[in-house]
Amino acid sequence: MEGACVLEVDVNGEEKFFVDKNVLSRFSGRLSKLFGKTSVTGTSKTLKVIFHGLPGGPDAFELMTKFCYNNGSIQITPINTLLLHFIAHFMEMTHDLIMQTEKSLECIPYWTWCETLIAFQQCQEFFQASNSSGVLDKIIDSLVRRIVTASDTSPLSSSPDSSALRLSFDTRSTLSMRNSNHPSSWFEDLLILNSDTIEKFINCMVSRKVDHSTISRFLFYYLKHRNLNAPTDEKRKTTEIIIGLFYSLDTDSFSFKSLFGILRMSSSLDLSKCCRSRLESMVGSQIDEATLDSLLVSAADQGMQCLYDVNLVLRFLKYFLQSSVQICVKRLKKVGSLMDLYITEVAPDPKLKPSKFVALITALPDSSRESHDAMYRAIDMYLQVHSGLAQEEKMKICCAINYEKLSSESCKHLAGNSKFPSRTGIQALISQHSKLKNLLQVQDTNYLRKFRNSTHKEQQLNDTENEQVILYAKRVDISMEDDKLKAHLEGMQWKAMELEKICSKIQNQMTRIMKIKLCSPNGGLRSLPKLCS
Template sequence: MWDSESESAGGRDYSNGVLTSSKHAVKTDGFEQRGQSWYVATDVPTDFLVQIGDSSFHLHKYPLLSRSGKMNRVIYESRDADLNKVLLDDLPGGPEAFELAAKFCYGIAVDLTATNISGLRCAAEYLEMTEDLEEGNLIFKTEAFLSYVVLSSWRDSILVLKSCEKLSPWSENLQIVRRCSESIAWKACANPKGIRWAYTGKPPKVSSPKWNEMKDSSPSRTHQHSVPPDWWFEDVSILRIDHFVRVITAIKVKGMRFELIGAAIIHYAMKWLPGLIKDRAGMVAEGSNSSNSNGSSSSSSWKGGLHMIVVATKDDIPTVQAKDQRLIIESLISIIPPQKDSVSCSFLLRLLRMANMLKVAPALVTELEKRVGMQFEQATLPDLLIPSYNKTETLYDVDLVQTLLEHFLVQEQTECSSPRRESFSDKHMYEGTQRGNIGIPNAKMKVARLVDSYLTEVSRDRNLSLTKFQVLAEALPESARTCDDGLYRAIDSYLKAHPTLSEHERKRLCRVMDCQKLSIDACMHAAQNERLPLRVVVQVLFSEQVKISNAMANNSLKEAGESQYQPMISNRKTLLEGTPQSFQEGWAAAKKDINTLKFELETVKAKYLELQNDMDNLQRQFDKMAKPKQSSGWTSGWKKLSKLTKMTTLETNETSPRIPNAEQTRKAPRRWRNSIS
């Protein structure tokens, strides 16, 4: 007897799921089992033995020959007239299916259910129980039960598809998998408003709801909760991965929303890939966020459906071998919808982590990396900390993050070149600035903060080379960072973990940072950081002085505009009082350092002047010593003349600035003649 969900099948040669065939049947009371052997309860001795694995069936030839074409060929085409034994180890469905087929041949009532119909249908095809031998043979009756009963029921379709896992390739060739998949897809894509059954809170004894039971209930019984769009997740997740792929593919063809398909994929991965996440609660919350776009309850609240018919419940983690997990990951990658937000970036990164660990096909890994690059701004730091499974020196896979960042930049460049995404170009520092949403960081800024945090974390690894650090830090354009504090923290962390760096290497490391983009607190920390090169410290001090001077000047101008009679000293005092204590202390220390540098500079200038005077004195003494003892009158007169000319010019400029130049010119030759005479 089939369960209460199945349709009534009266008038189809079987009543209430009991399949009988009394024509030409041997009178028997049924089968009885003794150990691994089955015997027919009849007075007629058996003359034929069918061996299937460890089970043996002691039967009669005539009932089998009358309904099985294969038995006809095996017996009559054999040259052995006394053939009384046959091996059927390759019979689909095994001993269970053959037992039902043998009972049908003997006219014994057979209970058709969703759990045995697929095996019996394949066994009937294997035994060639066609209409050519007898009207209403087993193939016809099992096919009718599949078409009219199973495919009209949600629960039976799931069960039959689940039972087909052990019937390949027979179930594929007989289109059982395809028909069940399309039936499930059609029901999953139906309007949830038309579903009128209670799907949660039912005890195990209550059967699953009837798909075709759409009768309008009385007002007292119509008080039910709204059906969430993810009601079908748990039932579909019990399927094997290849059948799950068939169902999801059929659902895509029906036009279901891509975010709902992505949520179903996450739910399936949560169940069959226990190593995907550390705690199951996180993925449940993630799946519910992805699927409950209409504010409905999450899939974790689903209690009905197939929980009463499967062995593994939601709280039981199935055991999956590494080979099977690799197949699951490869299959899930191939069916993820191509839309950007169909699944979360966190799920993609966790899937990528397992793909690298299980050595999934490189082409699928590359495809997954591109998918991560499409929504890289949604990633979090814990998801990026992927261990290096390729036996590299570093603890974390830095090359993988570099690859993901490259895919992100390529995607951003493509979007920037598109006329519809001009707002994401590098010249726009923030999204939506034209609409007034100033302060909302764009994708590149989010990624820049994420990369800075990642660099800070991986910089503690002493095996991380300076080149990898520098390449990853410089991968983003300058416009992606409005503040380099995160980059400074990463550089400082790298310097702590690598104390043996040379001066040249430290300068090279600090080139990735722009001192003008550091905040006041970062500048104060950098000014006292002994690990930084001296030149970088000077640049930081200069940048800090410029920022503080600009801030004080702007504030002074603002206060002067508000109150023109307020003195500058009070404005400066108000500015200092309004700044944090750490800012004031840092400014005092910076100002002290600047005054010290100025004093040292003045000292150097004074010493330079003293040295210049000493040099002039030595030059004059040298000239006197080099003067000849006896010089001619003309030479001495000429030197006196030049000396007197200089003195006269100076005296004239100082004492008589108003005397015309012509008079001075007349007096000069008179002195010249006097000196000559």
Template sequence: RPPRSKLTSEIKLHLCGSYFDLDKELLASKSARIAKILRENPQENLSVSLHDIPADSETIEIVAKFCHGFDVDLTPENAVPVICAAHYLAMTESHCPDNLQNRAVVYFQREVLPSWTNCLKALKNSVNLLHHAAKLGLLDLCVDSVVAMVREDPRLLGDPLRDGEMPTSYRPNPRRKLFDLCWKSEDLTSLPLELYEPIVESLVLNRVPGEFIASNLCEYARTWLFSGDDDDTPMYETRSKRLTVEALVRMLLPDGGKKGSDPPIVVPSPILFRLLRYAVALEATAECRSRLETAIGRQLDRATPADLMIPSRGYSKGEKYDTECVRRILKNFYCSYAAAEAEDGGGSRLTRVSELIEEFLAEISSDGGTKISTFTEFAEMSAAAASSTGRSCDGIYRAVDIYLERHREMTKSEREELCKVVDCSRMSGEALQHAAQNERLPVRVVVQALFVVQLKLRETVASRRVEATERQKREEEEEEVEEEEEEEEEEDEAVRAEIEKMGSKVMELEKECCMMRREIESSRQQQQQKVSVWKEVKRKFGCVGTAAKNDCNCHVKKKK
């Protein structure tokens, strides 16, 4: 139950645009500042003394309730304002135990800092108290807490941005929805620029992956720049948007487009071109536009013809599109392309840019405000790019034809000057046929087109003759080869016949050898048989052996 105050101590304060009926004794019991003021001068007008209190009417009401003994409801939204007001009023523990400042600080530490959503809510509601909150260190605590949570889970910033891909619409990370019970779609992109930029700078210093930071920056641009009708934007919002563009460019392109210091992620070309359009329309600083032009030039091969259609601010006085800006972008591309070609080649990039220039040339050729000098300069750039890639000049001829159709008031000398960029020798046959019958072209160009047609016709006839001669030569060579193959086959047949003949002779010789072998064997057996009979006769007469040979002969002789 709140204590009752004496009627003599009641005062009416006018603070923050509202009136409050308060008890100054109860205020002094909780606030050392008010107590000191009343001690020095009990009749002091507190409305004047407290005119610079860093609070709004809602915060003053919370302070008044607390001083009068009522319970106060601290929330993430009012925690920072209450701490700032309590600090201003010196509502410290040394003046009164369990005072408001300590109670709010404890709530801030326990309920706000550990929660992603509560941190962002607290930051959003401290915009009008930035100086006081920063002085008390509250902003640094919130920023450090947010950065720590992002380092642990970078997807709190949204889906990562891949090189050159357009970011999808922001979808809160499921992890945040699951573990943060008070989740209400709070995101960094909901913060105003003066709070958002320091957080991003801290994320970069803490080496959070660049693809997550770039994705969040692109979403921030869509939230704060690319929404609403820009034609009805008030002047104060125009200034705010200009500051936003310049800050986003600083954060997306921290290197300033310097050579050899590429950004951590390739920002999609549509985002860069859209930022450039806003930078031009809002008259951003020259440094801001230069950074964008340099970044776009380094990845110009990723752009589309529509991206280059940057409206000119002085359209009523001159050209419809900002050709000077496109010229600077092309210059940046050629500088980066020369370096890339020296390192690892880049022919495909140059081909895409050559096609892009031709499309842009065709678009500006239909603009009645396009000067001949401007058109000629871009046509020469396109011709140089087409020559380097070996492409035809049909696109340049088409743009010249459109320009002549749109600017019929041109003099003969102007048409002659314009058509110098047309190189008939590098046009296709279809384009040459069209040029030969084009009444808008100067006679010189028509004659040149006819000459090139005749020249190409001669070359075609000559090449066909050469092809016919070569074909006939190949046929003759093929016939000679066939004849040689036939002769080789005949020789092979003769060799095979001779081999077969020799084989038959060998077989006959083998047969004769076999017969002779059998005859020799039979004669040998007969001879052995005769020798064995004679030995038997000698045995019977006892003349076996060589020693008894003479004796045997002697016995026979005696019988005679």
């Protein structure tokens, strides 16, 4: 071409273009300013320009050259709008191209789901340009609005295993969704979200009032598939981001089982201390949904000598008690029953320190247990294995027992259990004696109340039939009531004598135990049975 000046353009080190400098400078203010200050000397007319970080890359530059060579005209579609928009601003193109791209961006709500996804991918590839220009926010808002519309017309089931959710992962349903303007399934399509955009996307969903259960199901799905074949560093980064997003959702939008799965999966990822604390607090707040097997986490990975990671369970309990100002009694008792099973399982561990065992059995308030029989059995097993404990350590452990919540059988067994300090046996007997005394008082009170109620009813009957009482007063045998009262009193005396006999037997038994302990050189301790495996 006569008078043409060849310009070599290196775009981001990815591709080179040879173009006419004069044609491009006519529409590009950036090139016009650049060459307006540069004089071409010598016989060579070839110039070279290197662009670093050109938004849109080679594809965008090629679209720009078509626009320039076509005398400032190009067809703008949803597929090329963003690329043209990015390079128009970067290359300081004529105002006409910028106006056309901005007009096209106003039509984002009318683009198809597939077109919007392609535009979203372009935003991710050139995040800095799309984020600073506000285009990324518009694309995300459009996608979220479509999800909200689809959820309103065909809401997903609240169950993660529901057929509706399984269909959302089906390839055929996803393909059919891509041909529609209102997607009813989007989990698989949004796996394209990266670490730069996932937070903005979820925050937009929250602001648009998308159901938190739906968001949490998507996050579980996203984490599972993104970490499938990813390197360790990427897994760690993705997991920490997802945990942070879970932390911003309602706690009832995810289950203990799902969160505990993330905890197990992330044990080898070396998460930050803050991130792991957040995850453990969410898991701990729902520990009432746990099973015994899920809590029996091996301590080998943490470098501890004991069999199970009791520190993790203690942290769970701490977060559970902190999760609410007033915990539901039903939930608290459910955790109490779970911990009875747990301490029974870990008690035979010879490496479990007394301080950790005491922390386990005292972690929950007394109201969490109706009975302390299970705790007594766990302590019995622990003392059987740790026979060398000092009396002070044994007393610290036994202080966790509420003797009032021990059954008669457990009290009787404890009174003759040589593994326990002698004071605990005395306390058990005192508790049992108190129970018997209270039982007698209750029976007496119940009889008197019954007798008074009976007398009151008879008095009311006499008041309503006053005339008949007067007519037949001479025929009433008052001695019958006296005989009835006398019989009841004799029965009560008999019961009192029986209870006194029982108390006497217990006291004799305790005296005999104390004499054996004082007289025996070994303190009356019997040989310990072998620990059951």
